[in-house]
Amino acid sequence: MAEILVAYATKMGATKEIAEAIAARIRSASHEATALDAAEVSSVEPYKAVVLGSALYAARWRPEAVRFLQRNAPALARKPVWLFHSGPLGADLSAQKAPRKVRELATRIGADQPTTFGGRLTPQTAVGFFAKRMAQGSMAGDYRDWDAIELWANHIAEQLVAAR
Numbered sequence: 001m002a003e004i005l006v007a008y009a010t011k012m013g014a015t016k017e018i019a020e021a022i023a024a025r026i027r028s029a030s031h032e033a034t035a036l037d038a039a040e041v042s043s044v045e046p047y048k049a050v051v052l053g054s055a056l057y058a059a060r061w062r063p064e065a066v067r068f069l070q071r072n073a074p075a076l077a078r079k080p081v082w083l084f085h086s087g088p089l090g091a092d093l094s095a096q097k098a099p100r101k102v103r104e105l106a107t108r109i110g111a112d113q114p115t116t117f118g119g120r121l122t123p124q125t126a127v128g129f130f131a132k133r134m135a136q137g138s139m140a141g142d143y144r145d146w147d148a149i150e151l152w153a154n155h156i157a158e159q160l161v162a163a164r
């Protein structure tokens with residue numbers, strides 16, 4: 001079992017790829033890290049630290065990410081936890097405020113509010129009627145900033161070393 005869990009909630013795969021990049025970066029800093037679908041994690045007890053990321057849809061987190069936070073809140077309160085969400089597309093990639101429930105849960109477990117990473121919406125990956133329509137528009141594209149994601153993961157890896 002890996003030391004560090006990077007859990008994700010995705011609909012169209014972009015957030016999963018971000019989670020996998022974060023886990024890979026943490027691994028290259030000599031920690032065991034695994035990226036898993038948040039819905040498939042039954043307990044966080046075995047992990048020393050947890051990263052959780054959700055895609056943003058209509059300003060909300062995916063329900064499985066919110067459920068993950070609710071279900072595991074007592075255990076997460078005893079561990080280092082980092083949160084992110086993936087969403088903004090187009091010219092304005094500014095930080096997005098998490099929904100109120102997520103903000104409250106973050107406070108409850110003692111984690112910082114989620115970091116925002118740009119999202120991806122492309123005709124090749126879009127799932128569902130609205131997404132496919134939006135993917136034909138001017139906002140479509142892959143706005144994930146892999147340098148920013150790596151920097152953030154490095155920052156986590158450094159804190160994990162300091163906590164050893």
Ligand SMILES: Cc1cc2nc3c(=O)[nH]c(=O)nc-3n(C[C@H](O)[C@H](O)[C@H](O)COP(=O)(O)O)c2cc1C
Nearest residue numbers: 010011012013014015055056058059087088119120
């Ligand atoms: C119908 C729809 C609604 C969306 N709503 C938001 C939103 O409210 N805020 C945001 O930042 N991004 C929003 N997005 C962009 C997605 O969150 C972005 O494409 C994200 O990276 C998708 O992640 P996933 O591939 O992991 O599901 C929306 C996309 C779609 C298709």
